[in-house]
Amino acid sequence: ENITLLNVKDQEQAAQQVCKMIQGQLDEGKLDVLGLATGSTMIPIYKKWVESELSFEKVTTFNLDEYVGLHAENKNSYAYFMQEHLFSKKKFKRSFIPNGVANNLEEECAAYEKRLREYPLDVQLLGIGENGHIAFNEPGTSFDSVTHLTTLTESTLGVNSTFFDPDETIPRTALTMGISSVLAAKKIILIAFGERKRFALEKLLEGKETVEYPVTALNGHGDVTVITDLGYLI
Numbered sequence: 195e196n197i198t199l200l201n202v203k204d205q206e207q208a209a210q211q212v213c214k215m216i217q218g219q220l221d222e223g224k225l226d227v228l229g230l231a232t233g234s235t236m237i238p239i240y241k242k243w244v245e246s247e248l249s250f251e252k253v254t255t256f257n258l259d260e261y262v263g264l265h266a267e268n269k270n271s272y273a274y275f276m277q278e279h280l281f282s283k284k285k286f287k288r289s290f291i292p293n294g295v296a297n298n299l300e301e302e303c304a305a306y307e308k309r310l311r312e313y314p315l316d317v318q319l320l321g322i323g324e325n326g327h328i329a330f331n332e333p334g335t336s337f338d339s340v341t342h343l344t345t346l347t348e349s350t351l352g353v354n355s356t357f358f359d360p361d362e363t364i365p366r367t368a369l370t371m372g373i374s375s376v377l378a379a380k381k382i383i384l385i386a387f388g389e390r391k392r393f394a395l396e397k398l399l400e401g402k403e404t405v406e407y408p409v410t411a412l413n414g415h416g417d418v419t420v421i422t423d424l425g426y427l428i
């Protein structure tokens with residue numbers, strides 16, 4: 195089995211587990227490059243890191259994705275999220291996030307992918323979308339995809355709209371690491387919390403690979419740990 199399922203009772207326990215895994219990788223000298231994710235699932239995870247003794251001073255980070263058109267000062271940008279929850283509180287060697295306001299988005303994606311190949315990911319942290327997306331790789335995205343410009347589905351726009359004020363427009367496009375960029379990570383830690391993630395998580399645990407559910411690409415990876423509070427019912 196390539197997927198290790200860690201059943202936890204709550205987010206606090208999940209955060210402890212992730213912390214332990216990261217500490218283990220650091221102790222073994224196996225964490226030079228860390229892939230980071232955004233979303234509400236990651237908030238307790240980063241909070242735990244901030245309170246911990248973990249030292250990331252030698253760690254380079256890459257974020258999965260960013261909305262097109264949002265500056266780092268916009269509180270809905272993922273750059274802002276990272277600053278608020280982690281980067282302002284913990285020191286990292288350097289951090290990369292796709293630039294959603296680049297003049298040439300195609301060039302930005304190509305440069306991001308090139309940099310990823312220069313600094314191969316040791317560990318990638320992942321959340322999951324209700325429709326089975328990973329990063330912003332929506333259903334139908336090729337498993338061979340690299341960092342690219344993508345159009346968000348209505349379903350994702352609906353889910354993510356809760357973070358935006360009613361008068362704000364939600365970007366309909368985003369830059370995202372591709373599925374193959376994610377799969378290139380040596381180790382993947384996926385966190386899925388709450389009933390709304392059950393459907394997507396079940397698709398993954400069925401063990402088949404289908405482009406309809408991007409998360410199922412993880413079935414083709416050799417080292418995936420899934421941390422969830424849904425385990426007792428699966």
Ligand code: GLP
Pocket residue numbers: 231232233234235236258259320321322323328329330350354
């Ligand atoms: C966004 C991100 C994904 C993330 C998902 C889940 O769509 N692009 O990377 O996994 O949100 O977010 P949440 O943790 O808030 O459920």
